Amino acid sequence: MRLEKIKTQGLAHLSYFLSADGEAAVIDPRRDIDIYLDLAREEGSVIKHVFETHRNEDLLSGAPVLKEETGAKVWHGPNPEKPIQYAAETREGDTFEIGGALLKVLETPGHTEDSLSYVLYDKSFEEGPVGVFTGDALFIGDVGRTDFYPDRKREVAGLLYDSLEKLLGLGDQCLVYPAHGAGSVCGSGMADREFSSIGHEKLNNPRLQIGDREAFIDAKVAENHYIPPYFRRMEEGNMEGTEAAPPAPRPASPARLLDPGDAVCLDVRGIFDFAGGHRTGSLCIPDDMLAAFAGWLLPGDKPVLLVARDDDQAVDAATTLQRIGFDNVSGFVSGAMPVAVQNGPLDTLDFVDTETVAARVDNPPAGWTLLDVRAIDEYESGHIKDSKHAYVGKLPDAASDLDPDKPVTTMCGSGARATIAASQLMRKGFSNVDVYIGSMKAWSAAGNAIE
Incomplete structure (x- = not known):
């Protein structure tokens, strides 16, 4: 047996x-x-x-x-x-x-x-x-x-x-x-x-x-x-009953990033790759977090253009998406992002540390929001003073009262979900977003107060 x-x-x-x-x-x-x-x-x-x-x-x-x-x-x-x-x-x-x-x-x-x-x-x-x-x-x-x-x-x-x-x-x-x-x-x-x-x-x-x-x-x-x-x-x-999954997606020309049509550019490389340079308007979900968040954030009626570090990562990401019913992966672009986009629409995302966030909490910049995107149980078990809760899976609707022209810092348990959240806000026109890297783990390790 x-x-x-x-x-x-x-x-x-x-x-x-x-x-x-x-x-x-x-x-x-x-x-x-x-x-x-x-x-x-x-x-x-x-x-x-x-x-x-x-x-x-x-x-x-x-x-x-x-x-x-x-x-x-x-x-x-x-x-x-x-x-x-x-x-x-x-x-x-x-x-x-x-x-x-x-x-x-x-x-x-x-x-x-x-x-x-x-x-x-x-x-x-x-x-x-x-x-x-x-x-x-x-x-x-x-x-x-x-x-x-x-x-x-x-x-x-x-x-x-x-x-x-x-x-x-x-x-x-x-x-x-x-x-x-x-x-x-x-x-x-x-x-x-x-x-x-x-x-x-x-x-x-x-x-x-x-x-x-x-x-x-x-x-x-x-x-x-x-x-x-x-x-x-x-x-x-x-x-x-469902059919067998479609074949693995094929590589696409980097030019697709310049004009993806109605496809969602889904960047699965990882939060640091995304922060260092990404196609403007792309959604960041690292490959090891796709199963948890793609079902929340990807529209089921649009094709997906993957952005990956290499071919293997792209194929693995497509397989994960197929397991949860997202079969319309139209292709993937892999390799160095600045090379792929060249003179096209390229964005970056800033990370901020505990010292910076602590200073903002003590003396908040005009209109600033510290947005905690963890699950509600995590938030209620301990959060930073005056932070606003909005679960990452329900953004941006859960933060519909925020002004996209005012500064927002996203945070979570470590910074990964916060980066996903930041990419969503940026796609919706938020112009001044950064991520608290380390988030609650770093805040607690520094001995700062938690409510």
Whole structure:
């Protein structure tokens, strides 16, 4: 028996390849399926089943693509908002054999109504399950969010509590295989570790320390989560089924930067490259932050022209975008930005340090705003005096009361999100923007006051 975990960087998505005795199954596959096909060839196994733990919100499922490629049967839980076009329904109590492995279905709603967990048994050993694929019900160090049904907040939080009780009953020896790791938007308190057991989670997972059902519901209802606008498109795509991703984008002439047409110039090189010189009007989202913020900031109806350091970075960025449904990457320009643009529209972005920000806080320049673009929980846990909050994903609308002709300094936890925010403001005509590099980490390290 072989179990392989496949991690999709950026999205912090975890999928699994299970094989035994020439048969294989895939749990929660991503859209680009070559890795599962390669594993099957390596094992000499046939992919017979594809299991989905729930209707994903943050990425496009590869289940319909695997079905088309291999003829495998796709299984999904009951109670989705609409029937899953490419899947058959499975319910609690159903069992599936994959060689010497056995999967038993548990219904574990709460995160979504159709959430399932698949309990893994080794048929050679009868004393309890080996592991459980928990989807977004139970994570390492956290549990699933329950805010997708705002009119039923307490009900769905209670459903998750009951589902977790089912999972805890599988025994302390049972290993936990969730659908996401730390960094995913599907939870905020996940451990920076992707292995655990039911026993370890019972002892250490903060949400599992709440033994009272009503207290658990209260805690879940009080959580703050953001729902990016692309989630709805992912939900629809994962009900209807998506096609294989398009081919990798081709290199474009640097002249495209001079006249990109209606394409959004998306600069993925990194914050320091962007600050040093970028195409005027481009949007900065570093490649390792695309999964978190592209769904907030990119319009779904416009082509994208990537600006990258090299060809590999551009192809990786396009793959990340395709995983969340942005297929219209019209090409990429790579290399040194000043050379690419030459005498064309080139802009820079200034960074300021802690000493400068502290002086501005003590003696604010006329009309100056210190704009904190972190999540609201981060801001409320401690912020700089007189700073204004506006989440980076909701800019510039969240800062619609700011005068684009007045100075703005953006800040976050370190400076990365602040640079993304600054690029958005500059695209909207803000003429005097800089970034507090280091941001809260630097401010705290210097011993400055926090409110």
